[in-house]
Amino acid sequence: MESDGRMAPAVESILAAARERGGGGERVAVDPRSLTAAFERAEADGRVPVIAEVKPTSPTADGERADDPVELAEEMVAGGAAALSVLTEPDHFGGSAETLAAVREAVDVPVLRKDFVLHESQLDVVESDVILLIVRFLEADGTDDLDELLDAARERGFQVLVEAHTAAEVERAVDAGADIVGVNNRDLAKLDVDLDTFPEAATAAPEAVTLIAESGIGSPDDVRRMRTAGADALLVGSAIMDHGGDSDVRENTRRLTDAETQT
Numbered sequence: 001m002e003s004d005g006r007m008a009p010a011v012e013s014i015l016a017a018a019r020e021r022g023g024g025g026e027r028v029a030v031d032p033r034s035l036t037a038a039f040e041r042a043e044a045d046g047r048v049p050v051i052a053e054v055k056p057t058s059p060t061a062d063g064e065r066a067d068d069p070v071e072l073a074e075e076m077v078a079g080g081a082a083a084l085s086v087l088t089e090p091d092h093f094g095g096s097a098e099t100l101a102a103v104r105e106a107v108d109v110p111v112l113r114k115d116f117v118l119h120e121s122q123l124d125v126v127e128s129d130v131i132l133l134i135v136r137f138l139e140a141d142g143t144d145d146l147d148e149l150l151d152a153a154r155e156r157g158f159q160v161l162v163e164a165h166t167a168a169e170v171e172r173a174v175d176a177g178a179d180i181v182g183v184n185n186r187d188l189a190k191l192d193v194d195l196d197t198f199p200e201a202a203t204a205a206p207e208a209v210t211l212i213a214e215s216g217i218g219s220p221d222d223v224r225r226m227r228t229a230g231a232d233a234l235l236v237g238s239a240i241m242d243h244g245g246d247s248d249v250r251e252n253t254r255r256l257t258d259a260e261t262q263t
């Protein structure tokens with residue numbers, strides 16, 4: 001939060017839009033591709049498990065990447081991504097449910113739906129292999145509880161990535177029953193990125209939890225730092241998407257997935 005206790009204006013705007021967005025229609029039933037099996041396959045052939053994110057833009061991006069998201073996704077997989085994350089938030093990230101469905105159809109790796117889900121009905125927008133629930137945003141009045149949403153998502157077949165930012169939030173995620181926990185290096189109240197966040201918060205996770213380091217990972221050194229601190233996998237958007245640029249997304253992904261073999 002900002003010093004007066006409020007969220008950054010961009011985040012207030014994201015949450016206001018999320019509160020306004022309705023849910024889907026029919027209840028979805030997912031036959032998911034296993035995320036942990038995808039990480040194991042990556043490890044077995046020497047790739048760092050990376051979830052590469054199709055994020056056309058964001059409140060902190062230096063511009064937009066307007067290339068075909070399906071082509072970007074295919075290039076990320078060709079660069080060794082173990083799984084993909086696709087933004088479906090339309091107002092601040094340029095995402096859509098249609099894009100996620102098209103990407104999932106085109107690739108054979110698990111696909112995470114990246115959005116700001118506050119209510120059960122918002123689970124029914126589109127099928128994905130994994131869905132994101134953010135601890136911090138499910139503590140506000142007027143949202144469903146993390147525990148209820150976790151159960152509701154699993155009943156539909158989703159694997160659930162529960163996102164935390166502090167050790168206390170990691171404990172909250174684990175208490176709710178999360179088995180895949182992400183620690184976001186980006187403070188979603190202030191939008192600052194600090195790569196010391198993951199190493200500090202990750203200590204609160206039991207060994208059995210699959211731990212994902214998220215945000216601000218830009219170089220092979222960053223990858224190695226997160227892995228040394230216990231990350232089973234990494235979630236990377238901006239360094240691969242190169243917003244406002246036109247660099248090779250396959251190469252950007254490969255540089256990170258090869259970080260433990262090309263030192």
Ligand SMILES: O=C(O)c1ccccc1NCC(=O)[C@H](O)[C@H](O)COP(=O)(O)O
Binds near residue numbers: 014055184188216217
């Ligand atoms: O990415 C943003 O600017 C952002 C702003 C406000 C709320 C959430 C935001 N991002 C969500 C994410 O967690 C990231 O997209 C994801 O972890 C990848 O981060 P990065 O590699 O730093 O793009």
